[in-house]
Amino acid sequence: MRRPSDRTRSGARVRVKPIPEATVARLPVYLRVLQHLADQQITTVSSERLAEAAGVNPPKVRKDLSYLGSYGTRGVGYDVEYLVYQISRELGLTQDWPVALVGVGNLGQALAGYKGFTQRGFRIGALFDADRERAGEQVGNLRIEHIDDMESSLKEKGIAIALIATPAAAAQETAERLVAAGVRSILNFAPTVLTVPSSIHVRQVDLSVELQILAFYEQRTAGRPGRRRGT
């Protein structure tokens, strides 16, 4: 069985073909589907069924999974539990990734309480806000800290991933402070492009942009919309 990963003489695992970004972005979806199947005591799944549940086509599933290794059985399909383990390992979910949240406003508070994070193994490990009044306030089982204490607090807690839920105007400075505090991955909810060193991973979630994209396609379908603006 040939594998797209192998070991060097020193024993370190070295990936021969890197996993394409597009594939990485789909692995979490496959994982969720597989866990759901496992909950229903389903032990084996074909690329066809997995594709259907993940909203993609079967060849794509096979290609994606082939980047991880030859984990399927021809004529049979994939072992659900084994795949769950392999994908989890690949995504680095076999270890704990505490995340920090900066900006405990409207959206930040919702994110702090979002069940989906804990369900998927992401624990909020620190909350920060720029408002001194709010420092010390309890949210869930965490106390809000002032952003001036961010650097020492994050280093102490060994936090490498952070969410930015500040107003847009504060996001860039927040990002810089996070990077100074050793954070290497940022999920940005503020509607601004962040400029960070190239070694830092940033992903952007822009709620208004999503709606604007939908509006574009909606407009094309030329159905009757709401009233004209300003009337």
Add this chain to the structure above:
Amino acid sequence: MRRPSDRTRSGARVRVKPIPEATVARLPVYLRVLQHLADQQITTVSSERLAEAAGVNPPKVRKDLSYLGSYGTRGVGYDVEYLVYQISRELGLTQDWPVALVGVGNLGQALAGYKGFTQRGFRIGALFDADRERAGEQVGNLRIEHIDDMESSLKEKGIAIALIATPAAAAQETAERLVAAGVRSILNFAPTVLTVPSSIHVRQVDLSVELQILAFYEQRTAGRPGRRRGT
């Protein structure tokens, strides 16, 4: 000046080259940057400066904008205000798009109060929840309605875009009801793949998936992470 759009004899605008999806997804970002420039009384911008602010490279900006028409001036750049208008029109933002929100829980409530939507011209026009107890409850200046009233309410209000912020288990049924109520575009925050007719536009915002993608790249950098899980 050749244009990628033209008029038929009947006067309807017909696009010769369709705008690539990838470009559509960037137009809202350009628009935001341009509006920001306009606020600072900047009247002209080069592709280089626009690219920098939007986090892309100059040729991409020029290619993207060229799909809309030849709106720049060689040797000078783009007129900020004119571009704002053209992009807004292209995205369909010169009209009002009231949106519905289904699922007024933790996340839903935050979305209902999200300032960014109103700032970008999206007004929440209806709130629905499956919990009968909550029907009638006031959130902001809207009253929560029960989902059983969705169809008549949405049709009456002429709402075509909806946000799903229900638990994952309820999302598919919610989507089906929305489609039955005439909704054509859905922004789904529930962590499930929705199956809808191909004429319906769905965009997915999956918060946990974003974190999992970051975890993947974080793991590669081989820094020391938090403690192992379960210890």
Add this chain to the structure above:
DNA sequence: AACTGTGAACGGGTTCACAGCC
């Protein structure tokens, strides 16, 4: 017979280089 794994063909999107215009 059923289903995976994958090289090869294909297509959309990005980048490049330069022609075109102010």
Add this chain to the structure above:
DNA sequence: GGCTGTGAACCCGTTCACAGTT
């Protein structure tokens, strides 16, 4: 000289067809 507009080259990702395996 400066900057846009765009065909052409390039690259990544998707799809396809089928060889390989149980």
